[in-house]
Amino acid sequence: MQTVSRKVLGLVLMLGVLLSLTGCRGTVWSKREEVRIGQQVAKEVEATYKLDPNPENQRRVQLIGQRLVAVAGDKDFKYSFKVLAVDEVNAFALPGGPIYVFRGLLEMVGDDDDMLACVLAHEMAHVNQRHAAKQYSKGVWADILITAATRGRVRDVAQLTNLLVQLEYSRRDEYESDRLGIEYAYQAGYDPNGMIRFFQLLRQRERGGDKGILANLRTHPLTENRIWRAQQHIQKVTGKPAEEVRE
Numbered sequence: 001m002q003t004v005s006r007k008v009l010g011l012v013l014m015l016g017v018l019l020s021l022t023g024c025r026g027t028v029w030s031k032r033e034e035v036r037i038g039q040q041v042a043k044e045v046e047a048t049y050k051l052d053p054n055p056e057n058q059r060r061v062q063l064i065g066q067r068l069v070a071v072a073g074d075k076d077f078k079y080s081f082k083v084l085a086v087d088e089v090n091a092f093a094l095p096g097g098p099i100y101v102f103r104g105l106l107e108m109v110g111d112d113d114d115m116l117a118c119v120l121a122h123e124m125a126h127v128n129q130r131h132a133a134k135q136y137s138k139g140v141w142a143d144i145l146i147t148a149a150t151r152g153r154v155r156d157v158a159q160l161t162n163l164l165v166q167l168e169y170s171r172r173d174e175y176e177s178d179r180l181g182i183e184y185a186y187q188a189g190y191d192p193n194g195m196i197r198f199f200q201l202l203r204q205r206e207r208g209g210d211k212g213i214l215a216n217l218r219t220h221p222l223t224e225n226r227i228w229r230a231q232q233h234i235q236k237v238t239g240k241p242a243e244e245v246r247e
């Protein structure tokens with residue numbers, strides 16, 4: 001664990017250098033810069049976490065990802081969809097296109113491709129809407145990096161992962177990604193109710209005290225309001241009432 005933490009800390013510091021080379025705080029990256037940053041960080045992420053060696057898992061997320069790109073891809077971005085060999089429940093997107101799910105998330109969704117498509121589509125919406133660049137321009141990344149560098153004693157990889165790959169997107173950005181994710185999934189031929197089923201599973205897990213759910217997927221802001229909004233949007237998009245959440 002210790003070595004991995006140190007590796008990831010190196011990655012955080014490298015990211016800091018990258019960002020400072022990219023321009024001063026307040027600068028919004030160009031799409032090209034986003035792609036470049038995303039590709040470099042992706043390399044480090046894959047060196048740190050390792051890809052899931054199961055080719056079926058990789059093929060599955062790639063296939064779903066490509067269907068989403070076909071209907072909602074931005075030609076300036078360079079998407080990739082990969083599974084990391086980590087048994088926690090997590091998914092995240094890097095600027096400009098790289099999208100990762102942890103193996104633990106695949107295990108959680110089982111064979112429900114609609115659920116998986118909704119998760120990938122939500123992450124893709126963060127990329128398309130350039131939420132990371134937006135957070136960076138608000139100074140969020142700088143603060144995250146300073147915290148990591150000065151407090152230093154980061155307890156575990158999960159915590160660092162949160163700092164690095166999970167920006168605390170604003171609630172508004174999360175809602176936007178839910179809405180767009182529902183649309184992308186539907187356009188690509190998946191059932192957008194997968195989003196509701198995913199929220200439900202997450203909530204059950206969390207109520208059961210599962211600590212393996214990382215912060216960007218935890219129930220904050222997985223509020224009743226967020227679920228309700230998603231249901232409303234599914235109804236709007238499909239013309240049919242959304243699935244109910246079973247308590």
Ligand SMILES: [Zn+2]
Nearest residue numbers: 126169174177
């Ligand atoms: Zn999100």
